[in-house]
Amino acid sequence: MQSLHGNYESYLALRTRLPADQGLNTYYANVHRDWSWGDEENQASMNQLRSVLHDSADLGNVLVLGAGACRLAYDLHMQMDCAATIAMDFNPLLLLIAYKVVNGDALKMYEFPIAPRSLEDDAVLRTLSAPEVVREGFHLVLGDALRPPFAPESFDTVVTPWLIDIVTEDLPVMAARINGLLKPEGRWVNFGSLAFATPERTRRYSPEETKAIVAESGFSDPYVAEATIPYMCSPASRHGRQEKVFSFAAYKERSAEQPPRHRALPDWIVTGEESVPLTHSFRSQAMTTQIYSFIMSLIDGKRSIKDMALVLEKQKLMTREEAEPAIRSFLTKMYDDAQKQSGF
Ligand SMILES: C[S@@+](CC[C@H](N)C(=O)[O-])C[C@H]1O[C@@H](n2cnc3c(N)ncnc32)[C@H](O)[C@@H]1O
Numbered sequence: 001m002q003s004l005h006g007n008y009e010s011y012l013a014l015r016t017r018l019p020a021d022q023g024l025n026t027y028y029a030n031v032h033r034d035w036s037w038g039d040e041e042n043q044a045s046m047n048q049l050r051s052v053l054h055d056s057a058d059l060g061n062v063l064v065l066g067a068g069a070c071r072l073a074y075d076l077h078m079q080m081d082c083a084a085t086i087a088m089d090f091n092p093l094l095l096l097i098a099y100k101v102v103n104g105d106a107l108k109m110y111e112f113p114i115a116p117r118s119l120e121d122d123a124v125l126r127t128l129s130a131p132e133v134v135r136e137g138f139h140l141v142l143g144d145a146l147r148p149p150f151a152p153e154s155f156d157t158v159v160t161p162w163l164i165d166i167v168t169e170d171l172p173v174m175a176a177r178i179n180g181l182l183k184p185e186g187r188w189v190n191f192g193s194l195a196f197a198t199p200e201r202t203r204r205y206s207p208e209e210t211k212a213i214v215a216e217s218g219f220s221d222p223y224v225a226e227a228t229i230p231y232m233c234s235p236a237s238r239h240g241r242q243e244k245v246f247s248f249a250a251y252k253e254r255s256a257e258q259p260p261r262h263r264a265l266p267d268w269i270v271t272g273e274e275s276v277p278l279t280h281s282f283r284s285q286a287m288t289t290q291i292y293s294f295i296m297s298l299i300d301g302k303r304s305i306k307d308m309a310l311v312l313e314k315q316k317l318m319t320r321e322e323a324e325p326a327i328r329s330f331l332t333k334m335y336d337d338a339q340k341q342s343g344f
Helices: 008-015 028-037 039-053 071-079 092-102 171-181 207-216 280-298 305-314 320-341
Strands: 058-065 081-089 107-111 124-128 138-142 155-161 182-191 223-231 241-251
Touching: 028 039, 028 071, 028 092, 028 107, 028 124, 039 071, 039 182, 039 223, 039 241, 058 071, 058 182, 071 081, 071 138, 071 155, 081 092, 081 155, 092 107, 092 138, 155 171, 171 182, 171 207, 207 223, 207 241, 280 305, 280 320, 305 320
Parallel strands: 058 081, 058 155, 081 138, 155 182
Antiparallel strands: 107 124, 182 241, 223 241
Protein backbone atom coordinates (compact mmCIF):
# COMPACT_ATOMS: atom_id res chain seq x y z
CA MET A 1 0.00 0.00 0.00
CA GLN A 2 1.55 3.23 -1.12
CA SER A 3 0.35 5.21 1.89
CA LEU A 4 2.76 3.21 4.07
CA HIS A 5 5.45 5.51 2.70
CA GLY A 6 3.16 8.51 2.80
CA ASN A 7 3.32 11.55 5.01
CA TYR A 8 1.41 12.10 8.20
CA GLU A 9 -1.47 13.80 6.37
CA SER A 10 -2.06 10.68 4.26
CA TYR A 11 -2.17 8.61 7.40
CA LEU A 12 -4.73 11.00 8.83
CA ALA A 13 -7.13 9.96 6.10
CA LEU A 14 -7.21 6.54 7.73
CA ARG A 15 -8.51 8.16 10.89
CA THR A 16 -11.75 9.29 9.35
CA ARG A 17 -13.44 6.01 10.00
CA LEU A 18 -17.09 5.48 10.80
CA PRO A 19 -18.05 4.89 14.43
CA ALA A 20 -18.80 1.19 14.95
CA ASP A 21 -22.54 1.85 15.41
CA GLN A 22 -23.02 3.81 12.16
CA GLY A 23 -23.54 2.38 8.70
CA LEU A 24 -25.10 3.27 5.36
CA ASN A 25 -28.50 1.94 6.43
CA THR A 26 -28.49 3.02 10.07
CA TYR A 27 -31.03 5.80 9.54
CA TYR A 28 -32.60 4.57 6.31
CA ALA A 29 -36.08 4.59 7.88
CA ASN A 30 -35.76 8.36 8.34
CA VAL A 31 -35.98 9.03 4.60
CA HIS A 32 -39.52 7.69 4.53
CA ARG A 33 -40.60 9.76 7.50
CA ASP A 34 -38.92 12.86 6.05
CA TRP A 35 -40.26 12.61 2.52
CA SER A 36 -43.27 10.30 2.53
CA TRP A 37 -45.58 9.63 5.50
CA GLY A 38 -44.15 11.87 8.23
CA ASP A 39 -46.10 15.15 8.01
CA GLU A 40 -47.24 15.03 11.63
CA GLU A 41 -43.77 14.20 12.97
CA ASN A 42 -42.02 16.72 10.73
CA GLN A 43 -44.46 19.40 11.83
CA ALA A 44 -43.90 18.50 15.49
CA SER A 45 -40.14 18.85 14.98
CA MET A 46 -40.52 22.32 13.50
CA ASN A 47 -42.83 23.29 16.37
CA GLN A 48 -40.09 22.33 18.79
CA LEU A 49 -37.57 24.54 17.04
CA ARG A 50 -40.06 27.40 16.94
CA SER A 51 -40.70 27.04 20.65
CA VAL A 52 -37.07 27.79 21.49
CA LEU A 53 -36.44 30.34 18.72
CA HIS A 54 -39.42 32.47 19.81
CA ASP A 55 -40.17 35.30 17.42
CA SER A 56 -36.55 35.78 16.35
CA ALA A 57 -36.72 33.80 13.13
CA ASP A 58 -33.84 35.66 11.46
CA LEU A 59 -31.32 32.83 11.51
CA GLY A 60 -28.67 34.20 9.11
CA ASN A 61 -26.22 31.55 7.89
CA VAL A 62 -27.37 28.25 9.27
CA LEU A 63 -25.48 24.97 9.71
CA VAL A 64 -27.49 21.81 10.43
CA LEU A 65 -25.15 19.13 11.77
CA GLY A 66 -26.17 15.48 11.34
CA ALA A 67 -28.99 16.61 9.05
CA GLY A 68 -29.87 13.04 8.02
CA ALA A 69 -32.36 12.94 5.15
CA CYS A 70 -32.60 16.74 5.59
CA ARG A 71 -36.32 17.38 6.06
CA LEU A 72 -35.84 19.56 9.14
CA ALA A 73 -33.08 21.54 7.39
CA TYR A 74 -35.36 21.97 4.37
CA ASP A 75 -38.33 23.07 6.49
CA LEU A 76 -36.14 25.54 8.36
CA HIS A 77 -34.84 26.99 5.12
CA MET A 78 -38.30 27.19 3.54
CA GLN A 79 -40.21 28.46 6.56
CA MET A 80 -37.76 30.71 8.36
CA ASP A 81 -35.53 33.59 7.51
CA CYS A 82 -32.26 31.80 6.66
CA ALA A 83 -29.71 33.58 4.44
CA ALA A 84 -28.11 30.24 3.58
CA THR A 85 -28.57 26.78 5.04
CA ILE A 86 -25.84 24.15 5.00
CA ALA A 87 -27.14 20.66 5.79
CA MET A 88 -24.28 18.35 6.71
CA ASP A 89 -24.15 14.63 7.37
CA PHE A 90 -21.57 11.91 6.82
CA ASN A 91 -24.04 9.44 5.34
CA PRO A 92 -23.89 9.63 1.53
CA LEU A 93 -27.10 7.64 1.00
CA LEU A 94 -29.18 10.10 3.03
CA LEU A 95 -27.64 13.14 1.37
CA LEU A 96 -28.01 11.74 -2.16
CA ILE A 97 -31.69 11.07 -1.52
CA ALA A 98 -32.11 14.54 -0.01
CA TYR A 99 -30.35 16.10 -3.01
CA LYS A 100 -32.76 14.51 -5.49
CA VAL A 101 -35.87 15.20 -3.46
CA VAL A 102 -35.24 18.87 -2.57
CA ASN A 103 -34.52 19.53 -6.23
CA GLY A 104 -37.93 18.26 -7.29
CA ASP A 105 -37.46 14.55 -8.06
CA ALA A 106 -39.97 11.96 -6.90
CA LEU A 107 -38.00 8.87 -5.86
CA LYS A 108 -39.49 5.41 -5.63
CA MET A 109 -37.91 3.54 -2.73
CA TYR A 110 -38.92 0.65 -0.53
CA GLU A 111 -39.52 1.04 3.18
CA PHE A 112 -38.83 -2.01 5.37
CA PRO A 113 -40.76 -1.46 8.62
CA ILE A 114 -39.27 -2.88 11.84
CA ALA A 115 -42.51 -4.71 12.70
CA PRO A 116 -44.70 -4.89 9.57
CA ARG A 117 -48.44 -4.48 10.25
CA SER A 118 -49.27 -7.27 7.81
CA LEU A 119 -47.66 -9.41 5.14
CA GLU A 120 -47.86 -6.71 2.48
CA ASP A 121 -46.15 -4.23 4.81
CA ASP A 122 -42.89 -6.19 4.70
CA ALA A 123 -41.58 -3.99 1.91
CA VAL A 124 -43.62 -0.93 1.03
CA LEU A 125 -42.93 1.02 -2.13
CA ARG A 126 -43.01 4.72 -1.26
CA THR A 127 -42.75 7.82 -3.35
CA LEU A 128 -40.37 10.29 -1.76
CA SER A 129 -40.88 13.92 -2.66
CA ALA A 130 -40.65 17.43 -1.22
CA PRO A 131 -43.65 19.80 -1.03
CA GLU A 132 -41.81 22.08 -3.47
CA VAL A 133 -38.36 22.62 -4.94
CA VAL A 134 -36.05 24.14 -2.33
CA ARG A 135 -35.35 27.85 -2.68
CA GLU A 136 -31.88 29.19 -3.35
CA GLY A 137 -29.22 29.11 -0.66
CA PHE A 138 -29.71 25.49 0.44
CA HIS A 139 -26.51 23.42 0.31
CA LEU A 140 -25.69 19.83 1.17
CA VAL A 141 -22.24 18.98 2.52
CA LEU A 142 -20.97 15.46 3.08
CA GLY A 143 -18.74 15.74 6.13
CA ASP A 144 -17.96 14.75 9.68
CA ALA A 145 -19.56 16.86 12.40
CA LEU A 146 -16.54 16.16 14.59
CA ARG A 147 -14.26 17.62 11.92
CA PRO A 148 -16.47 20.25 10.34
CA PRO A 149 -14.85 21.59 7.17
CA PHE A 150 -15.65 25.26 7.83
CA ALA A 151 -13.67 28.33 8.86
CA PRO A 152 -14.08 29.37 12.51
CA GLU A 153 -17.02 31.66 13.29
CA SER A 154 -18.78 31.02 9.96
CA PHE A 155 -22.37 30.65 11.17
CA ASP A 156 -25.10 32.66 12.86
CA THR A 157 -27.00 29.50 13.82
CA VAL A 158 -25.92 25.90 14.37
CA VAL A 159 -28.69 23.31 14.68
CA THR A 160 -28.07 19.84 16.13
CA PRO A 161 -31.18 17.67 15.59
CA TRP A 162 -31.01 14.27 17.34
CA LEU A 163 -27.23 14.42 17.35
CA ILE A 164 -25.55 15.35 20.63
CA ASP A 165 -26.31 12.03 22.34
CA ILE A 166 -25.24 9.76 19.48
CA VAL A 167 -21.81 11.15 18.57
CA THR A 168 -18.71 9.54 20.05
CA GLU A 169 -17.37 12.84 21.30
CA ASP A 170 -17.99 13.93 24.89
CA LEU A 171 -20.61 16.71 25.10
CA PRO A 172 -18.28 19.41 26.55
CA VAL A 173 -15.88 18.85 23.61
CA MET A 174 -18.71 18.91 21.07
CA ALA A 175 -20.14 22.05 22.69
CA ALA A 176 -16.76 23.80 22.39
CA ARG A 177 -16.58 22.81 18.71
CA ILE A 178 -20.04 24.25 18.07
CA ASN A 179 -19.04 27.41 19.90
CA GLY A 180 -16.05 27.72 17.53
CA LEU A 181 -18.29 27.47 14.45
CA LEU A 182 -20.55 30.28 15.62
CA LYS A 183 -20.03 34.00 15.12
CA PRO A 184 -20.09 36.12 18.30
CA GLU A 185 -23.70 36.19 19.54
CA GLY A 186 -24.58 33.34 17.21
CA ARG A 187 -27.07 30.78 18.40
CA TRP A 188 -26.89 27.03 19.06
CA VAL A 189 -30.26 25.35 18.63
CA ASN A 190 -30.62 21.76 19.76
CA PHE A 191 -33.50 19.33 19.36
CA GLY A 192 -33.96 15.62 20.04
CA SER A 193 -33.32 12.90 22.58
CA LEU A 194 -30.91 12.71 25.50
CA ALA A 195 -30.32 8.99 25.20
CA PHE A 196 -26.54 9.01 25.65
CA ALA A 197 -25.32 5.44 25.24
CA THR A 198 -21.56 5.80 25.55
CA PRO A 199 -19.76 3.01 27.42
CA GLU A 200 -18.40 5.62 29.86
CA ARG A 201 -21.33 6.12 32.16
CA THR A 202 -20.16 9.48 33.46
CA ARG A 203 -20.60 10.83 29.92
CA ARG A 204 -24.31 10.03 29.87
CA TYR A 205 -25.70 13.42 30.82
CA SER A 206 -29.00 14.30 32.42
CA PRO A 207 -31.02 17.29 31.13
CA GLU A 208 -29.71 19.37 34.05
CA GLU A 209 -26.09 18.43 33.29
CA THR A 210 -26.60 19.06 29.58
CA LYS A 211 -27.92 22.54 30.30
CA ALA A 212 -24.99 23.28 32.64
CA ILE A 213 -22.42 22.02 30.10
CA VAL A 214 -23.85 24.30 27.41
CA ALA A 215 -23.71 27.32 29.74
CA GLU A 216 -20.11 26.44 30.72
CA SER A 217 -19.06 26.19 27.06
CA GLY A 218 -19.29 29.90 26.28
CA PHE A 219 -23.07 30.09 25.86
CA SER A 220 -25.87 31.92 27.62
CA ASP A 221 -28.00 29.87 30.01
CA PRO A 222 -29.94 27.77 27.47
CA TYR A 223 -33.64 28.38 27.03
CA VAL A 224 -35.14 24.88 27.21
CA ALA A 225 -38.43 23.47 25.93
CA GLU A 226 -39.58 19.89 26.42
CA ALA A 227 -42.49 18.11 24.78
CA THR A 228 -43.55 14.56 24.04
CA ILE A 229 -43.77 13.93 20.31
CA PRO A 230 -44.24 10.88 18.06
CA TYR A 231 -41.04 9.49 16.59
CA MET A 232 -40.74 7.10 13.63
CA CYS A 233 -44.34 5.89 13.81
CA SER A 234 -44.59 4.46 10.31
CA PRO A 235 -48.16 3.66 9.21
CA ALA A 236 -46.81 0.32 7.94
CA SER A 237 -45.22 -0.65 11.26
CA ARG A 238 -46.47 -1.87 14.61
CA HIS A 239 -43.45 -0.21 16.10
CA GLY A 240 -43.08 3.48 16.92
CA ARG A 241 -41.81 5.72 19.69
CA GLN A 242 -43.01 8.56 21.84
CA GLU A 243 -40.11 10.73 22.94
CA LYS A 244 -39.91 13.59 25.39
CA VAL A 245 -37.56 15.71 23.35
CA PHE A 246 -35.12 18.20 24.79
CA SER A 247 -34.83 21.40 22.78
CA PHE A 248 -32.82 24.47 23.63
CA ALA A 249 -31.44 27.67 22.20
CA ALA A 250 -28.35 29.38 23.62
CA TYR A 251 -26.41 32.43 22.45
CA LYS A 252 -22.64 32.46 22.14
CA GLU A 253 -21.43 34.88 24.80
CA ARG A 254 -17.70 34.17 24.74
CA SER A 255 -15.28 32.02 22.76
CA ALA A 256 -14.64 28.60 24.23
CA GLU A 257 -11.15 27.14 24.06
CA GLN A 258 -11.03 25.04 20.88
CA PRO A 259 -10.46 21.31 21.29
CA PRO A 260 -7.75 19.62 19.20
CA ARG A 261 -8.70 18.01 15.91
CA HIS A 262 -10.90 14.99 16.53
CA ARG A 263 -9.07 11.66 16.38
CA ALA A 264 -11.14 8.59 15.66
CA LEU A 265 -8.09 6.36 16.19
CA PRO A 266 -4.79 6.72 18.08
CA ASP A 267 -1.45 7.25 16.30
CA TRP A 268 -0.17 3.73 16.97
CA ILE A 269 -2.99 2.39 14.76
CA VAL A 270 -2.86 5.12 12.13
CA THR A 271 0.88 5.31 11.40
CA GLY A 272 1.82 1.78 12.48
CA GLU A 273 5.15 3.11 13.73
CA GLU A 274 4.52 3.50 17.45
CA SER A 275 4.50 0.62 19.93
CA VAL A 276 1.14 -1.03 20.41
CA PRO A 277 0.43 -0.34 24.10
CA LEU A 278 0.12 -3.32 26.38
CA THR A 279 -3.03 -2.15 28.11
CA HIS A 280 -4.79 -4.04 30.87
CA SER A 281 -7.68 -4.90 28.56
CA PHE A 282 -5.37 -6.12 25.73
CA ARG A 283 -3.59 -8.31 28.26
CA SER A 284 -6.79 -9.95 29.45
CA GLN A 285 -8.17 -10.21 25.88
CA ALA A 286 -4.95 -12.01 24.86
CA MET A 287 -5.27 -14.51 27.71
CA THR A 288 -8.94 -15.16 27.03
CA THR A 289 -8.26 -15.63 23.31
CA GLN A 290 -5.54 -18.20 24.07
CA ILE A 291 -7.85 -20.20 26.33
CA TYR A 292 -10.66 -19.96 23.75
CA SER A 293 -8.42 -21.16 20.95
CA PHE A 294 -7.29 -24.06 23.16
CA ILE A 295 -10.91 -25.03 23.84
CA MET A 296 -11.71 -24.79 20.12
CA SER A 297 -8.79 -27.11 19.37
CA LEU A 298 -10.40 -29.70 21.68
CA ILE A 299 -13.52 -29.93 19.52
CA ASP A 300 -12.99 -33.15 17.57
CA GLY A 301 -16.55 -34.43 17.20
CA LYS A 302 -15.96 -36.94 20.05
CA ARG A 303 -15.13 -35.11 23.28
CA SER A 304 -17.93 -33.95 25.59
CA ILE A 305 -17.79 -30.82 27.79
CA LYS A 306 -16.83 -33.07 30.72
CA ASP A 307 -13.96 -34.60 28.67
CA MET A 308 -12.72 -31.13 27.77
CA ALA A 309 -12.85 -30.03 31.42
CA LEU A 310 -10.60 -32.97 32.26
CA VAL A 311 -8.04 -31.90 29.64
CA LEU A 312 -8.00 -28.35 31.04
CA GLU A 313 -7.42 -29.79 34.51
CA LYS A 314 -4.57 -32.00 33.28
CA GLN A 315 -2.99 -28.95 31.62
CA LYS A 316 -3.28 -27.25 35.06
CA LEU A 317 -5.25 -24.38 33.53
CA MET A 318 -8.17 -24.71 35.97
CA THR A 319 -9.89 -27.34 38.09
CA ARG A 320 -12.49 -29.61 36.51
CA GLU A 321 -15.22 -27.88 38.58
CA GLU A 322 -14.18 -24.43 37.30
CA ALA A 323 -13.58 -25.59 33.75
CA GLU A 324 -16.95 -27.20 33.10
CA PRO A 325 -19.17 -24.07 33.47
CA ALA A 326 -16.51 -21.93 31.74
CA ILE A 327 -16.43 -24.23 28.70
CA ARG A 328 -20.23 -24.46 28.70
CA SER A 329 -20.69 -20.69 28.60
CA PHE A 330 -17.98 -20.30 25.94
CA LEU A 331 -19.57 -22.98 23.74
CA THR A 332 -23.02 -21.45 24.28
CA LYS A 333 -21.67 -18.20 22.87
CA MET A 334 -20.08 -20.03 19.92
CA TYR A 335 -23.35 -21.86 19.33
CA ASP A 336 -25.36 -18.60 19.40
CA ASP A 337 -22.90 -16.96 16.97
CA ALA A 338 -23.21 -19.92 14.62
CA GLN A 339 -27.03 -19.61 14.70
CA LYS A 340 -26.81 -15.90 13.87
CA GLN A 341 -24.68 -16.60 10.82
CA SER A 342 -26.93 -19.33 9.52
CA GLY A 343 -29.08 -16.94 7.41
CA PHE A 344 -31.96 -18.28 5.37
C1 LIG B 1 -30.48 10.28 14.94
S1 LIG B 1 -30.06 10.70 13.30
C2 LIG B 1 -30.89 12.24 13.11
C3 LIG B 1 -31.06 12.64 11.68
C4 LIG B 1 -31.79 13.98 11.48
N1 LIG B 1 -31.15 15.06 12.18
C5 LIG B 1 -33.23 13.85 11.92
O1 LIG B 1 -33.63 14.59 12.80
O2 LIG B 1 -33.92 13.00 11.36
C6 LIG B 1 -28.37 11.17 13.47
C7 LIG B 1 -27.73 11.64 12.17
O3 LIG B 1 -26.44 12.11 12.45
C8 LIG B 1 -25.54 11.61 11.46
N2 LIG B 1 -24.23 11.58 12.09
C9 LIG B 1 -23.83 10.83 13.15
N3 LIG B 1 -22.55 11.11 13.46
C10 LIG B 1 -22.14 12.05 12.57
C11 LIG B 1 -20.91 12.73 12.36
N4 LIG B 1 -19.85 12.49 13.13
N5 LIG B 1 -20.85 13.61 11.36
C12 LIG B 1 -21.92 13.85 10.55
N6 LIG B 1 -23.11 13.25 10.70
C13 LIG B 1 -23.21 12.35 11.69
C14 LIG B 1 -26.11 10.26 11.07
O4 LIG B 1 -25.68 9.87 9.79
C15 LIG B 1 -27.62 10.56 11.12
O5 LIG B 1 -28.09 11.03 9.90
